[in-house]
Amino acid sequence: MHKKFVRSYDSLEAIYEFTENILASRNFAQAIKFPVHFAMEELFTNMVKYNPGNVNDILLDIRASNESITVSLTDFDVDAFDVTSSRDIKIDAPLEQRKVGGLGLHLIQKMVDTLKYEYSDRQSTVTFTKGTG
């Protein structure tokens, strides 16, 4: 199933409900649903944050099978930004050296099974999968 959402943090509630309806219909456990919601919302939030003036909606596509959940987010008329590149996040640093921000992509990479980035004709597509086993 796919749907376009307005580029705004205010879309997060509607995205949650859209996704939850799909996942709940298949009775996935919360241990599967939480990282899917997390990764999707972080990726959407990044698209809003880094291209605030873009007037295009963001396309969300969710496919669920018994074995896995695949989610794609597509952003239109944007510069490339590879979310799969490694992040220099020092999670062991003491409090005084910790910086606010930058954890989202690090956490996604920890919580999903695959993460893929494609860029063509100024169109960014991020796809991740989460196994149900």
Place this chain on the structure above:
Amino acid sequence: MFHIDFSTEGEIVCSGRLDAAQCAIAQAFMDSVAETCIVDFSNLEYISSAGLGVLLKTQKRLAESGAQLKIINVNNHIHDVFRFSGFHAIFEIEAKQR
């Protein structure tokens, strides 16, 4: 929906989903905290990286005066988020009793 307030015992109580859309509310509340405080996550279902930023910014500010946030009743999923973020080293965190 996200909600944050003080309990009658003086603890900070959070409920709902702390996503990027709700962080301004959470940060405005946390900016009013000036001393060590317990934060009860019993009814918090979800936290985003933006929510982690609110906690981290507050903890850094409080540490300058020797105070801190202590987070209790954290559900398994948020506990994983804290673990992957290295928050166990910079917050006192207590998991939810099963």
